[in-house]
Amino acid sequence: MTTTTKASLLAELAPILGASGLLVGEQVQSRAATFWDNTPMRAKALLRPSSVDELCACLRLCHAARQTVVPLGGNTGLAEGTAATADDIVLSLERLNQIEQIDTVSQTVTVQAGVVLQCLHEQLAAQHWVFPVDLGARGSCTLGGMMATNAGGFGVLVHGMMRAQVLGLEVVLADGSLLSSMHGYLKNNSGYDLKQLFIGSEGTLGVISRAVLRIKPMLGGRTSALLGVARFEQVCELLQCMQRGSGLSAFEVMWPSFWELNTGEYSSLKSPLAGKHNFYVLLECQADSQAGADSACTSALEAAFAQGLLQDAVIARSMAEAQGLWAIREAYEAEQKRFAKVYGFDVSLRIADMQRFATDLDKRLKQVQPSIYLSVYGHLADGNLHLIIGSNPPLPETHAVEEAVYQTLALFGGSISAEHGVGLEKKPWLQLTRNKNELHWMRQIKQLFDPHHLLNPGKIFDRDS
Amino acid sequence: MTTTTKASLLAELAPILGASGLLVGEQVQSRAATFWDNTPMRAKALLRPSSVDELCACLRLCHAARQTVVPLGGNTGLAEGTAATADDIVLSLERLNQIEQIDTVSQTVTVQAGVVLQCLHEQLAAQHWVFPVDLGARGSCTLGGMMATNAGGFGVLVHGMMRAQVLGLEVVLADGSLLSSMHGYLKNNSGYDLKQLFIGSEGTLGVISRAVLRIKPMLGGRTSALLGVARFEQVCELLQCMQRGSGLSAFEVMWPSFWELNTGEYSSLKSPLAGKHNFYVLLECQADSQAGADSACTSALEAAFAQGLLQDAVIARSMAEAQGLWAIREAYEAEQKRFAKVYGFDVSLRIADMQRFATDLDKRLKQVQPSIYLSVYGHLADGNLHLIIGSNPPLPETHAVEEAVYQTLALFGGSISAEHGVGLEKKPWLQLTRNKNELHWMRQIKQLFDPHHLLNPGKIFDRDS
The missing domain is CATH 3.30.465.10 (Uridine Diphospho-n-acetylenolpyruvylglucosamine Reductase; domain 3)
Structure with a gap:
């Protein structure tokens, strides 16, 4: 019986994976590091098993050689969760695609x-x-x-x-x-x-x-609407109003900082609303038929309007109109054009605290750099805000922006990651969201399942913790 | 520093919990073992902490004394998950009720x-x-x-x-x-x-x-309906039909064995449907208003009727009528009257397999005892069936019934517990649902969090495994 070592590992993997399953050198470097970062991917090798058996064999041999492994999906993550070094092997699931x-x-x-x-x-x-x-x-x-x-x-x-x-x-x-x-x-x-x-x-x-x-x-009908709202309390009331039977399926909120950036001079998109508002709500209702969704959405909005919750509303009358509304919510062209450097965040906090958080954070960021720009938007109904912070000129260090965001967030008891995860990027801030005992038990579980710290090393925890 | 021992434990707990927080002897035995079993509760003591601090102190002292602890909620479980012996301490959360x-x-x-x-x-x-x-x-x-x-x-x-x-x-x-x-x-x-x-x-x-x-x-309107359906495939189609925009909030199915038992001579409840059917579906739709729920339910059922999916339907026109329909679904009077012994089960399996499972199981049970009665019903939309198996005279051993149910279920790859848990009752059958590696890792996690096996000993796992 031979023992797999780091030196023998690739030679042992080769017959299992075949030529198209084991990439090295130029074949690895010709790939981008991530979807968002075009620098060459770094790794000792990239493995592409084509069956679960091959996948098991890859990990068995890597384990025997005490080889670190970075698993890879679509590589679109936003928290440096798939970052690899030249000492790691990247394990792509791309051929397990049935x-x-x-x-x-x-x-x-x-x-x-x-x-x-x-x-x-x-x-x-x-x-x-x-x-x-x-x-x-x-x-x-x-x-x-x-x-x-x-x-x-x-x-x-x-x-x-x-x-x-x-x-x-x-x-x-x-x-x-x-x-x-x-x-x-x-x-x-x-x-x-x-x-x-x-x-x-x-x-x-x-x-x-x-x-x-x-x-x-599948529900056959979906209707989108864009609303202008004057006060944050009304946004919250509107959400509850829409949750009572209108088939509400999405409730996104955009602060004016987001709206003006993405419908302004740096953007090819224009606001379909005539006036300016303190909050912009993009929502969607679903029903069995298009007529049903239109009618449920319209009557819920009429009721909300009668209650004085809305200043203005545009209801999409076609798929194209709906796509036009959602394009503003998903836009990132203007931020790229306008700022030298853009920092993105994804946080959770109590819905009731959101407006106060946005105001407090803006003040704090202005102390870091007076010209800094805070754009706030997100899945309000899920307690989840995204923040885009633009600076021009770029700040000397990212840390000051992160510090401002996460320390303000900590005052509200928020979470540093709603949906993007921790990866490498948020690791230094994890103790703001999770207490000592939680971190202790997270490490215990890591130790139980991966005692040699071979899987996605350094993500969430330090390698040596 | 003194060391807590089993001998000193109650004396150390007493000042923390006070007289009303630490029950022993008659005070314990005067309670029922469970909601379903009037035999006296057995335990060395019953602890009733009134704060989280007291709860922590209880567990800290029990841990120091290596004392086993059975946590207790409302004691309404159906899988012997709170069974205690005279060597255990029962820890009731009843005073943490804010x-x-x-x-x-x-x-x-x-x-x-x-x-x-x-x-x-x-x-x-x-x-x-x-x-x-x-x-x-x-x-x-x-x-x-x-x-x-x-x-x-x-x-x-x-x-x-x-x-x-x-x-x-x-x-x-x-x-x-x-x-x-x-x-x-x-x-x-x-x-x-x-x-x-x-x-x-x-x-x-x-x-x-x-x-x-x-x-x-809260949604202000809810409408219940009872349907007679001829074929199992139609039940499945009806479910999907109702899921497309009718505000469906419950979809319960009862086989004729259940229906006839609970609307027949041993029951005080009568069927509101004139004829007999192969399947009885009790569903509920919710909407913002009662009129909205009525209309969504009625029009979805009309469409289903037009497609030939229904033989008959009764739509509840009042809260009282709805309660009358749900009373049949929740009834257990007839089974108590008619059978000397009743065995209850709670299983999950693929919806598509349910009718075949019910038929196969009935055959297999008849081999155990020709007069045995299998009543089938449950949360079909959740993949969850409940089984009531009645025998008269009682079977010499429960094991034969469990064996018939679980081994038939295993052929369909089902789960021995959908919502009731494992407790003591289903522990012997767990390996039919969970494979060796799953059981291994479950034990590893138990070992990690409770290395001395003090918490709810013997539930899910054997004490010494």
Whole structure:
């Protein structure tokens, strides 16, 4: 019996993976580091197993050689969760990309981890079914990565995050052993729900290989509306008003700082509202038919208007008009043009505290640099704000901006990550959100599943902690 | 420094808990073993801490003395999850019964573990809000127990189980230390989601003390309907039909064996349908107003009728009529009268397999005893069936019935527990649902959090495993 070492590892992996499954040198460097960063990917090698057996073999050999491994999905994450060094091996799930079974009676789909979200959406839509999680990176992000990071997006208010969609999960552990819990049931209280540990743990406890996910019958009608609101309390009241039976499926709020940036001189998009408002709400209602969605949305908004909750409203009368409204919410052209440097944040806090947080943070940032620009928007109904902070000239150090955001947030007891995860980027700030005992038990669990700290090293925790 | 021993334990607990907080002897035995079993409760003592500090002190001292502890909520569980021996201490959360805060802007409620479900329902209803989990034991079951067992009930189809409602959790660990994750956010991807470990672990990993739960605006209208359906495929099609925009909030199915038992000669309830059917569906639709719910339900049923999916339907025209329909679904009078012995089961399986499972199981049970009676019903939309198996005369041993049910279920890859948990009752069958690796990792987690096996000993796992 031979022992796998770091020196012998690639030679042992080669016959298992074949030429197209094991990339080194130029083949690795020709890839971008991430979707957002065009610098060359760094890694000792990039592995592309084409079956779960190959995946297990990869991790078994890496474990034997005490080789660190960075699992890779669509590489669209926003928290440096897939950053690799020249000493790491990157393990891509891109060839495990089969939708294995769609079962409309049990309302489940069985997928491999490398399936791209949009592929699943398209296959289901053809049969009038939906997978209820959707997000901007849909064309690249994979279901495995979305589970590993517990992705959120636009449907959380009604359907929950990725966690809520996962009925069964299969994971390959650090030593290459398979932990299969491919149950397909909404309810399964037969002992500990192990899969919950892996969902949202950013590849640090195991590599997700397959899953059984919930699907839902598609609703035929969806209506979007854009509203101008004067006071924050009215935004909150409007949310509750819309939740009472209008089929509300999304409730996004944009502060004027966001709105003016993305409909102003640096943007190709124009505001469909005539006046200016203190808050802009973009919402969507769903129903069985388009007429049903239009009528539910319109009558709920009429009631809200009668109560004095709205200053103005535009209801989209076509798919194109709806897309026009959502394009403003998803825009990032203006921030790129206007600022030398842009810092993005993704935080959770109590809805009631949001306006005060936005005001306090703006003051604090102005102390860092008077010309700094804070743009606030997000999934208000989910307690989740995104912040875009632009500076021009660029600040000498990122740390001052992070410090301003996270220390202001800590005063409100908020969370440093709502849906983007921790990765490398937020690791220094984790103790603002999680207490000592929580961090202790997180480390204990890491130690239990990955005692040699081989899986996604340095993410969430320091390598040596 | 003195060392707590089993001999000194009660004397050390007494000053912490006071006379009303530490019950022994007759005070313990005068309580019933469970809600369903009037034999006297057995325990060395029953502790009733009145604060989280007292709860921590109890567990700290028990840990020092290596004293086993059985946590107790409303004691309405159905899987022997709170069974205690004369060597155990029972730890009741009944005095931690405060609703600490209702925050309608952030849509959360902060509760102590001992709050009774119905109390929460009533306090919220007064403000037109709801906690979306509801179940038959609402008058006794506590939120702590419901979290510890990940309770299900009637709202799962739309709102998910208890797990989906828990945003923040506080747990006292086996050694008396406090693991507090009282976050109140729908989205919080800041490291491992530790609370998921404790939800559904039946008090074997920690004692839940407080939580932040989701609440939702109350919908003013709900309409129930009872349907007769000829074929199982039509039941499945009807479900999907109703899910497309009718505000469907419950979809319960009863097989003729259940229906005839509970509307027949042993029952005081009568069927509101004129004819007999192969399947009886009881559903509920919700909307903002009663008129809205009536109209959504009626038009969806008209469409289903036009498609030939229904043989007959009764739509409740008043709250009293709706209660009359639900009374049949919740009835257990007839089974008590008719059978000498009743065995209850709670299983999950693929919806598509349910009818075949029911037929196969009936055959297999008839081989155990020709006169045995299988009554099938449940939360079909959740993949969850309940089985009532009646025998008269009683069978010499329960094992033969369990064997028939679980081995038939195993052929369909089902789960031995959908919502009731494992407790002592289902422990012998756990390996039919969970594989070796899953059981291994469940034991590893138990070992990590409770190395001396002091918490709820013998539940899910054997004491010495």
